[in-house]
Amino acid sequence: MSTTIEDRVADGADQGFDADALIRLRAQITEALDVAGDRIPAPAREQAQVNLDRVDQRLQLGVGHTVVALVGGTGSGKSSLFNALSGLDFADVGVIRPTTAQAAACTWGSRAEELLDFLGVAPGRRIQRDSVLDHDEHTGLHGLVLMDLPDHDSVEQGHARQVDRLLPLVDLLIWVVDPQKYADNVLHERYLRTLSERQGAMLVVVNQVDTIPAHTEGQIRDDVGRLLSEGGLDQVQILLTSVREGTGLGQLRERIAQVSASASVSARTARAQLEATARTLMEHLGPAQPEPDDAETVAENLATASGVASTSEAIREAVASPRQVLLDPLRRPARSRIDAIRERWLAKATVGLPRAWQESVTRHVASPQTFYDHLWRALSKVELSATTEHRSRRMRAFAQGLLGLGVLALITGVALWVLGIAGVLTGLSVAAWVGVGAGAAAIVAGLALRLWARRRRRAAAAERASSYLSRATHEIRQVVAADLIEPTAGPLAEHDQVRRALTTL
Structure with a gap:
């Protein structure tokens, strides 16, 4: 029955690996490529698709499997070590007999058929352990694929090519050497020195130590360490083992269990490839998302450049003036000032963007x-x-009338009072005081009305100036939105979407 990539990735869930993450990251890059379209150069898009296809291939194989390979030369005892680690004697199975001519594999808890097909392990060269029946020494090995690779020093070139093809796919390379040939030049020059970047995922096992005097073991360990150090492999762990006596097998199983508990090389490689693809695609985006001014800010700048602000101030002064003032109509703004504001906005909207995105x-x-x-x-x-x-003009005129009447009444009252004092006329004192009081009251009322009219005029001036500025700015804002903001909103949002997809891996 066929299975999906999601099914294959899910095999890694029981190893503590976030299997869904790889599918999610792959989908993010795929979506980013779809959204970006031809704004990513064709060569970069094609290479990204090649990388995604490679990741898909790894996902199809199931990233939950940990591959451990025994690699060594003829007579190193790989097969016996393989049997000891698997706990299965292939010789008892009959037709299934591990040899150094073909790769053999033992799997724990999962048949890993697709992976073994890809690794080139023939169906007759596969053994499976039932993890339910495993004893303590096999605990924690679920998902392990243990391989016995062909001799790397075989006279048949096909064996060496098979080893070369499989090496990049394994999680732990266990180089098995015997006490007599650990300084083999083919091993060190052809393989070990070329894999210095993977020394954290390698282990050298000096096997068959039961064939040498016990007092020479330390000397051999030191000699192997020296050879490795000379090849830039000073961090590679060295173990001495003997299948016959069981020496070092516990340490070797423990190391394999540690590797099995971590994410597989397929998972790590897939993620590394996705991250590398994202970094490459990021080179065709801006270093940051452009943040152009909003429509309100641009409209305010254009209002000033167009003379709208000056006209608004002229309206305020005209309305606030007690005299009739005629306003000049708004004149066409200078083209150069409008162009400068437009270009400044576009520069901020495209800052740092590659040419294809700028044009978009x-x-x-x-x-x-x-x-x-x-x-x-x-x-x-x-x-x-x-x-x-x-209204304020009418109030001011009424106030002026009151002031005039008040002054007249005041003058009349004072005159009558003076005449009464002089005795020229009699009985005028009461009329004089009435005239003075009425005049004073009229003057006070007139002054109060003038002050009210003045305040009313100034309030109306501010309100009408603000109204004109608001209406004009609104119209400008509509133009900015239609001619600048809206046409660029889609491409800028897509650039942001692509950046977010590629930077959240």
Whole structure:
């Protein structure tokens, strides 16, 4: 029965590996490529797809399997060590007999058929352990694939090529050497020295130590360590083993169990390949997401450049003035100032973007001439506010009348009072005081009304100036939104979407 990539990846869940993460990361890159389209150069897109196909291949194999390979030369005792580690005697099976001519494999808890097919292990060269029946020394090995590779020093070139093909796929390389041939030049020059970057995933086992005097074991360990160090492999662990006496087998099983408990090389390689692909694609994006000014800010700048702010101030002064003031109509703004604001906004909207993304952002933006024409058309339909405030003007005229009457009444009262004092006329003192009081009251009322009219006029002036500025800015903002913001919103959002997808791996 066929299975999906998701099924294969899920095999790694029981090893503590976040299997779904690889599917999610692969989907993020796929989505980023779809969204970016031809804004990512074709060679980069094609290489990314090749990388994704390779990851898919690894996912199909199941990233939950840990592959441990025994590698060594003729007579090193790999097969006997393989039998000891697996706990299965292949000779008893009959037709299944491990040899150094073909790779053999033993799996724990999972048949790993697809992986073994890919590794080139023939069906007749596969053994499976039932993890339920495993004893303590096999605990924690679920998902392990233990391989016995052909002799690397075989005279048949096909054996060496098979070893070369399998080495990049294994999680732990166990180089098995015997006490007499541990300095083999083929091993050190052809293989070990070329794998210095993988020394953390390698182990050298000096096997068959039961064939040498016990007092020479330390000398051999030191000699092997020296040879490894000369080849840049000073971090490779060295173990001495003997299948016949059981020497070092416990340490070797413990090391294999440690590797089995971690994410497999397929999982690590798949993730590394996804991350490397994302980094490569990021080279074709901006270093940061552009943040252009919003429509409100641009509209305010254009309002100032277009003289809208000056006209608004002129309206305020005209309405606030007690005299009739005629306003000049708004004049066409200088084209150069409008172009400068447009170009400044576009520069911020495309800062740091590669050419393809810049062209994507600016492709549908209104041209300088079109933007200027739209701006002037919008401003032309904004009516100037009235410069006369009729109610306050009527109140001021009434106040002036009161002041005039008050002054007249005051003068008359004072005159009558003076005449009464002089005795020229009699009985005028009461009329004089009435005239003075009425005059004073009229003057106070007139002054109060003038003050109220003045405040009313100033409030109306501020309100009408603000109204004109608001209406004009609104019209400008509509032009900015239609000619600049909206045409660039889609490409900028897509650039941000691609960046987020590639930077959250």
